[in-house]
Amino acid sequence: GLAIATGMAYGDKIKNIKRKVFVVLSDGELQEGSTWEAMMMAANLNLDNLICFLDHNGSQSFGHTKTTHPKFYPILDKVQAFGFETGEVNGHNVDEIYSATINRKEKKPFLLVCNTTKGKGVSFMENKPIWHYRSPTPEEYKIALSEIKEIEE
Secondary structure (H helix, E strand, C coil), rough: HHHHHHHHHHHHHHHHCCCCCEEEEHHHHHHHHHHHHHHHHHHHCCCCCCCEEEEEEECCEEEEEHHHCHHHCCEEEEEECCCEEEEECCCHHHHHHHHHEEEEEEEEEEEEEEECCCCCCCCCCCCCCCHHHHCHHHHHHHHHHHHHHHHCC
């Protein structure tokens, strides 16, 4: 996703099209070389019109990232070293996300680490890595919907 977004942001910039390109990334994508290559290119091209949101739930198919890939951290330092402006917020708080995005300096590409909880609000899914690849049964789906509705009310 980041490579495509970088190309779009660059295309807009060279055509003098005044718009922002937004991309949502998972923390798993930060374990792919192509993502870091795109990040470096975005910074080298001064793509200040590129805004990235990282859904950082710290969870992977086989466990928690801090355990399975401890050298993955610190995220912010690594992204800043690649030439990005960064921020970090509670990924479940829309006001924090909006404020951090609006108040950025707008001189570099921007990546906002949105710390989230995998399966938030669903008792049997919350912080359970298996939900990276498992689909709920019809009964589990009904339970999840009812628990999510309770949160909204």
